[in-house]
Amino acid sequence: MSSEKPTRRGGLRIDSVFPVRQISSRGRPMDNHAPTGRGASLLDLGDQLQNLRMFLFAADAQSIAGAAKQLYKSPSAITRSIMELEKVVGVQLLERNSRGILPNAYGDVVLARSRRIEAELGQAAEDLATPRSQGTPPSPSAISHFLFNGRKLRLLIHLADSRKISTAAARLDISQSGASMALSRIEAAVGEPLFHRGMHGMIATEMADGLVMRAKRVFAELRHMLSEISMLSGSLAGSVVAGTLPLGRTYVLPMAIAATLERYPGIRVTTIENHFEQLVTDLRSGEIDAVLGVPRDESQRQGLSVEPLFLEGLRVIARAGHPIFERGAITLADLGAERWVLPWSNSLSHRLIEEAFRLEGLEPPVASVESADLQVMRQLLLSSDMLAIASPRQLSYELRSGLFLEVPVALRGTEREVALMTREGAMLSPAALAVLDAIREQATADPRRMELLVPD
Template sequence: MEQCLGQLPTFLSVAQTGSIAKSSEKIFKASSAVARSIRELETAIGYALFDRVPRGMMLNPFGLAVLRRAERIQSVIAQTADEMLRARADVRPSEKSVLLNLLYSGRKLHLLIHIAQMRHLSGAAERMGLTQAGASMALSRIEGALAVPLFHRMMQGMVATDAADKVINAGKRIFAELRHLHSDISAMSGELSGLVVVGALPLGRTFVVPAAIAATLKAHGKLHIRTIEGPYETLAAALRTGEIDMIFGAVRDEAATPGLVVEPLFHDRIGILARAGHPLARRSAIALQDLLHEQWILPRPDAPGRKVVDDSFHELALEPPVPSVECGDLAIVRQLLCGSDLLTAMSPHQMRVEIQAGLIQELPVVMGKTVRRIGLTMRDGAMLSPAGQVLLDNIRHQSAQLAGTTP
């Protein structure tokens, strides 16, 4: 779908005017060029987008689907151009035209994104199938046309300037809309396909997200689903730029997540977990204060689970333990628990398979309040693709099932 990007301004003009001739006058292109652009777009999409009628060009249902995404892309591009040019006092009319051409060029946007990610021209050139000299020349032309540097050449590599960050973030949002467009069109043709990207925080990785993916693929076998694991801050940044469609896990307060919306799905609690056969497992009840001198595995200080654990100790007028290990990786935590007498504080649902297999058990510890909200985080104003909506609905369904169970 990315090859469609350069054709969208012409498509929008024809959709607005309802005529190739009128569009030709409006955007100062020959009628033959306008018609050719529409044909190329329809070929790339795989369907006719207009009904050719005596009174002009009328959008059909496929055209309306493209129009919805094209208008969102146009909005991103216009907003980005305004932000970049607003701070400059002496903007020539040609500069805005150059910037708009860049933002409608998928290949140029990809080059900037790859340079920012890899911080080296050689790696970006390889990704793009270019020589390093070719990539360097392309970047120089872009910077020359914009009359602003896009990267600082530093010892640690090429670091994006503020201007480049604006263009790159816009490019990611644009590519996300084009990715969704593929799913939009496939859904209308009767066979859902496309890519959905979900960010999975620790709680979601053990049951809800895998079960939702399995249910989605069972019904729609041609979908492709990608999971991204990482700290919340990394996932939230990718969510804002459209690289991720949704995040599932512990939700943050709305006030601390500008530009994002949260949908709590259920409440989860923290328990104290240890290996099966741990010396403490023989006791029928354990006071939290009796565990102060044990060795602990706890989440990082900035993780919501860590705050819940610390608050639980504070609620009972106890100082939280200093962890021997700070870790949020389930595989590492699982191995440490099974191979030692270390304790951890986490949701029993995160170790549901190991608890059911008899490898790990929850200790009978009386704790303070350890409830936290689990749910979805999405970008405010995002328009999910039909494929994304199916996965979203399955996550909601699996969450509802999990809410009433104990591991």
Template structure:
């Protein structure tokens, strides 16, 4: 399990896979034609160039994608897997081209086809994504191991080919247009499909390899998620799991963009996830916690009125668990306690509970070690029983890689055990 990166620094497809993106357009034509010569005619290319593109693509993936027979070309099992991803990539790039075409004065399918073909350049897509995230050419170039002049020329060539400016050059950096942000959303999903190809192809020989990116909020990353990762990696040693921490809104945005493969968390409201596949994973009890020698620790019952003015560590004001907490006090006709600190960070909770009389409204599961060891105690405040449902969230319609499917299966098992 790798360290927690930011959303702008997540793993992507290998460089050689990114560079083969134009070859996937050729492969799609070959897959739909009976012969290489028919595919070449459809692409307005020579048969030799199509054959060369196919050989280069097969070299990158390390396996044959088509078989040449007397009756024409036939997809291998690996070829069928690659075609499924290639079709999804084409859907994303075609959708991006459709959006860009709205800003072009010339209508027609020829313009749309030309825009789509121009977007079949993985390095250019990566450059635009990095520029949106980093806002300077120098930073984007460094992230992609390019020279600054090379990145500037690449961007100029792309904008010229598209017939559209993608960024406003300002003193504060490169500011993307709205159309650029839409392009980047499609580009990220296309690059995510490329990233999953490694895992797809490993499955043809019975293996499960590849990188899975899982986004977690504090209630999701205690016990259930780590143990599911242990299970998945134990069964599939070549699996690599990257975890991303953040607010659930950020994580869901990353899931939609393809940066993240699965989120374990508490979505704010059902209306925020209508485009996502959400399933209950486990229920997380929320309790009042304090250090073991807190002056209230020896009480059998503590009325809610007595803790209103205590110093509190509370979840963020917009979080579902904070709403549960505040609503419980309002239902009793009380003013909700003021947050001294708003945090769900486990390190913050541990340190503040250990060294102060601050109370915390938090997950009992999250601080299970501290509770079992006697460092922290649960206070018997007469709050009603409060719990939040932690969910497993996937992008609706996503084609899970074998690596992602393996981790999701382990999450479901561990979630069932935690209920």
């Protein structure tokens, strides 16, 4: 068992443990793999990449001897590797018969994920072997040894994220000199440096960025594999990571999570709140399974699958009892002298607000406070006569309870398409798919539809 310390990247712990029951392909506990009282973890599976590769070769060859011949290993070494893998995942993966070996239902799950891992690492090997301007590039086979090593992949991930060899070493629970030596061996295998050393730490090169992205996808495949095994064992469980932008943060996503956990209490969900560019970066690397929010222009959608859910506009919001409601008929021009809580000036919402005022021939409002924090906005509105411009879904509880009211003026052109974004080609786990289905249901079932809130 690795002694590696848990780490958090974007909210996801890569030591997350999911319950995987110890059962055989026939639904009985494995005789020589008694339950240990704990589940397989990403750290455990990360250390099994070489064994997954041997399992893949054996399953494809339908023969231990055939795999041994292709990998230049002894049949006993292949058998030990597969047995170790089965012990870690807690289930039997292969059926032995007179024709050779065949994957069972659990083996099919592991085989599918192993193929995807091999494809990611194979592409990484090709990228690393791309001819350079100087020297002879290494062959893909020459660098596969470290690519199928979970600890080396984790070293690169931690180093790229923290930019400090000392931090990466601490997260791997090894000495700094040991981490430096391991990195030097990796760079020697690749044939060039993967990190720039400078005053601001160790900055990943473009080549390292590509390798780290694929390494993160490998761990995403392992995370999904655990969920699939758990489902076959009779309990839908696993870890799901959802990125969210403000429009989905306060109602749709929380309601979807609550509905999912009511049905499947073994699922664990981590939500990540960040700016769009970082969420999409983590989505492409597999660290995030899906992002709920407003997609940006086409150039930023490359490699993403975008599923529109609903349209949402911006509204002027004030506390109940605000003096503005005593004025009778109100137009947008009547609000010029008010004090405002507005989104950040560099945000899409802020640009839409400015355009809405200009459509009416008015100067855009000047923000007294710029904030994306709903708690700040809520308290400012409750304790003053300030106005805010926000999505009704963001303040659905306050509007339903009567704490806040919509000022009856229209903001033309502020409707935005809220969508569910996933990575093209991703094969999400059953747990992640369950959360996505719940998000779709909540987007449809939300009673505060935009058309019910817009004054004519």
